[in-house]
Amino acid sequence: MAEFEPVLMARIGKPDATSLASYQADGGYDGLKKALSMAPAEVTDIVKASGLRGRGGAGFPCGLKWTFLPKDHPGPIYLCVNADESEPGTFNNRVIMEGDPHQIIEGIAIACRAIKAQTAYIYLRYEFGKSYRVLQNAIDECYAANLLGKNILGTDFCLDVYLHRGAGAYICGEETGLIESLEGKRAWPRIKPPFPAIEGLFRKPTIVNNIETLACVTHIVRRGVDWFRSMGVPPDPNNPRDPGSFGPKLYCISGHVNKPGCYELPLGVTARQLIEEQGGGVWKGRKVKAVVPGGISMGFLSADELDTPLDFSGPGKAGCLGLGTAAVVVIDDHTSMVDVLFNCCRFMAHESCGQCTPCREGTDWMRKILERIRSGFGKSKDLDLLMEVAGSMGIIPGTTICGLSDGAAWPVKNAIKKFRGEFEEYIAKGMKSELPVLVDAH
């Protein structure tokens, strides 16, 4: 990995890195100029050929998603930029928004050129005050330099970018919840189909992309497809549905490590490498008990699964939901998995929007069972009951509108399966949590 050269984080920390002048001195907006010299479909073809997969959690191929827009649509077509970033443990979008905002705005402009959108909305998590100020300043600089607005750089391409501060809920990051919220409504996810590419914001064709995905677009157009595909993991020849995992990735690492932070690495680094090399090892000389591979909604890897590659298919092969946001949270061997799981369930129960009965009731039922267990009153049948509830909720069993429910079920399924002995002992001995029993917000 020694030869890997960071790109997405390369300019972060340089003096004046957020200014347009400094960005342009480093070749900034050359990618946009290149995209403006091409037909929109050619730009889409480049992104498609790169194999870029969405960095927001689902890993859907980016260029392919752009081709789902109706052909020759008279418009308007919208780009919604997902900067809600509320998955626990995830802060990679914030790092690049605060540290190098122009690479994101350039990616937005290139994407809009490709999909023929003239309006983009950045939906920003409300709590990100610094990101808001830095991004708005970068947008203002672009308007003054004719990199946004009418007839950009003397071409027929026009683009307005609006920064919209979010409503402060996890569900606002789900793409159709985000669209509802942008329209001024409660962020209740929509039933799909129709998918946003056909009927999205204001019922018009819409693409939703994550901040990091769009930052990658900038560098793909500037440096080329071969550069992007030179990093990562090729498709699995035994799995025709695996498009591979190419490019650099921003991995967040937090929890019980010596050096928490955001690190840029090629896709496919193992959890062990990340913890030991970037994270500086587990704190206080302790051992790993469990690792969250990509936000809590992905579930857990156990200590003997640390050699799992953190590409788009690795965590799934180890029984997790997927790579998610690549936000790795390390849990040491002094920590109770009962407390960890209770915390996950409490979060999901609080964040469920309540539209679907299996999610609304299931998340809170799981929270209540775990609260009983950690209060010392668990019953031997509770573990099977938790598994039954978790197995009946989500898009995967086909009972809910959105993936929040799957993300609530997976930590439960993984924890009970991989750490069952610890839960059984806890219940059998009537152990009690050392942490305070929390009064629930509901």
Ligand SMILES: Cc1cc2nc3c(=O)[nH]c(=O)nc-3n(C[C@H](O)[C@H](O)[C@H](O)COP(=O)(O)O)c2cc1C
């Ligand atoms: C409950 C929930 C929360 C989500 N939160 C985010 C988020 O904060 N940021 C994000 O980019 N995607 C989030 N997603 C995924 C989006 O729905 C969508 O797949 C993504 O923004 C698409 O962008 P990409 O293709 O560039 O990854 C969330 C999904 C779910 C189910």
Ligand code: SF4
């Ligand atoms: S799955 Fe949960 S969060 Fe998603 S729409 Fe249904 S109730 Fe709301």
